[in-house]
Amino acid sequence: MELIQKKFKSLNLSDPFFASLIEDYKEFSQWFTKKAEDNAYVFEDELGNVNGFLYLKPESGPIEDVVPVLPNKNRLKVGTMKINAHGTKLGERFIKKIFDHALHNKASEIYVTVFPTHEALVSLFAKYGFSKAAEKHTQNGTEHVLVKDLSKLQDSLVKSYPLADLANKNFYLLSINPQWHTRLLPDSILKNEDADIIEDISHTNSIHKVYLAAMNGMEVLRPGDIILIYRTTDGAGPAHYRSVATSIGVVEEYRSIHSFVSRDDFMRYCKPYSVFSDAELDQFWARKRYPHVFRFTYNAALKRRVTRGEMIEKFGLDPGAYWGFMRLTRDQFNSIAQAGQLNESIIIN
Structure with a gap:
């Protein structure tokens, strides 16, 4: 519906x-x-x-x-x-x-x-x-x-939503391929004009998200960590211009896929907030190729997409680093959020 x-x-x-x-x-x-x-x-x-x-x-x-x-x-x-x-x-x-x-x-x-x-x-x-x-x-x-x-802010991450508490937090850039990004973050779909947060683009427009990934180093994620979602290039042009930061989330929980005692346990955790089909989740469970499972709140889309090139040239991100999952400084995060015209009222410093 x-x-x-x-x-x-x-x-x-x-x-x-x-x-x-x-x-x-x-x-x-x-x-x-x-x-x-x-x-x-x-x-x-x-x-x-x-x-x-x-x-x-x-x-x-x-x-x-x-x-x-x-x-x-x-x-x-x-x-x-x-x-x-x-x-x-x-x-x-x-x-x-x-x-x-x-x-x-x-x-x-x-x-x-x-x-x-x-x-x-x-x-x-x-x-x-x-x-x-x-x-x-x-x-x-x-x-x-x-x-x-x-x-x-209130006494829990969810009660505080949509506010994001930046004090004493870690910041990470998390890359997501276009095919998953569109499903996961429907109001962050790349457009030529600013995103309209009032438009309900998809049935997947929800607060909580569960995502699976295989990128190195993700086991460090902890509740309250701030993630900057980075949509990788769609192939329509160089990544320098087509890979973009699109949205902000806050980690609720990280789990290894090996922490689930059974397929049913895994499905119960993922299914309510996952954009993956049952068949896809079955495949992920069987193959264990995506060991990192994490739940996060989807707090806001950036009104303006910030390109890879801009993040390198203006905000000091390392072009030679691994952009699948990358630590950011608080200053880098704040600069990208400001350039992306993030609604400042959701940020608590």
Whole structure:
């Protein structure tokens, strides 16, 4: 299923998907009709039935209809979010889309109101650093106001997402071949123009990634290490100009393929966040040619691609070094991120 934007007026409010929202919110039908010309993100199945719905609204000023009142800030409001999970990663895709929009709109906070009875939804938001800041009392009952501060690190890498903490961290350039890069990092596809982080290019647009590689030295990766993804040349021109830095990630975990006790153990770990097919994973397990297995968060695409030539000539990277997996200095990383017009708000020095 693809995540697409649709106007409210093009959606069928009598779709069974909306029944629980109509039941929870007495004013929902009227509100939905008023939003006719507004856009929402929608997941639809093959038959056109809605399986996910997300409405986002930038706001500024205090939030006065909650207790306690929340102070004046630029915020992104998660107006409505509902998912029919069915064992998929729809919730995570919505969370990534929420963060993408918040950064795009330079919001300092994100907030959402949720009935505490929706435990799975509350848990999903909590996983990514949302916490209760207030309550909202209406004719529908009492909702919790969950807030995510986009300027503060929290007590875990995932709760801090999309922020990247650079203090006392190691920095590495990690090369990925074009065929895997397009699958793994869909909004970092090489384009002639700047990447639009708001566009949902592929169903693989998720926060967490699992990747396998065979490059020397990768066993040094540790949680919190910062990786600069480097897309190798597509053959359409010299690597000096066509190999480019595209995006930033943070390592969650490194494992050797030999640490898995069985194929099933390996598949359970890789499958939820891997872009590889079952057949490819089976082959990787059988041959053990890619011994390095690591999970990372995909924090941001560079708006401008930085070429190999620029990294050598301007930022001092060694042209004779092994560019498959290469240590960077903090200054080199910062210079490349700045040249790539990385959203500076995600970087905590």
